[in-house]
Amino acid sequence: MTNYNSWSSVVGPNFDVSFQAQYLFWVNWNGIQDLTTGFNPFGGWNQPYAHQYAGAITSNNCVPGINVSYDYLADTGFEAIKKNQTRRSAKNRTISKT
Template sequence: MIRSTLLLCLVAAVAADTGLDAIQPMSTSTFQCLANNGYSFFVARVWESVGNYDNTGIQNIKNARAAGWKYVDGYIFPCLRSTCASPEAQVQATVNKLKASGAQYGMLWLDIEILAWPADINHNRDFITRLGNELNALGVNWGIYTNNHNWGNIVGIDWNQWHTRPLWWANYNGHQDYTGFVPFGGWTKPNIHQYAGDYKGPCGVDLDLNWYP
């Protein structure tokens, strides 16, 4: 019985994956080093909240691919100032830049966290709806990065417009599982858990730690 339980634990450990998101420049050899240290997926910032491409992140996607990584995504940190481009234009610019740069990604994630969102929940809902609709129109596979606190403050905890999209759940509880998840926004469970941030990782990389089963 003990041996069977141990085997199940080992199988669960093998089936799960540890990944990272980071914004610093990383070379192909750095990604090879990270792979040797057990990391298997990477999410790069590809659009910044200041309203422009993240060229470092786009190059990181290319370098990760060159290092043989199969699972590489990007995330859009929307620009919210009145001088920023429309939600649709931000999505279009990101997708077009990735294509023109030859940066092959699996998914794009919308980074929905408290930063400069206005107090008007209806405005915020409309902004995120327009981001999502444009991603759908462009045929992009996409999801949402957020947590209960961010979602509740920005759009209201029960707003479930995009509950069918994958959820990248940010909760720095240190668990490589979904411990502590409380359903919100129509999501009943996450797809990825960002379980630690600002981690001094191997290979000289400062990163956030992520897990999916």
């Protein structure tokens, strides 16, 4: 969970960890519910799998006085990852018959 500016200031924009952390939860409070507007590739990621598009919003609608963040997840994002991991787990389970 990071954004271009935070990543660049800590490790530099070209420090690539996408081989270890292939799914990026991108934080950019631009108010737009998508995965591309304002995204610049960094850290080896060409696009995020989730986008936090608004945050630290105090609302009295649900829980008065509590800051809320809003996230956007694409159909090909975490739900697909979760399904693939479930399938992989099922494939890796073997029942030995002795």
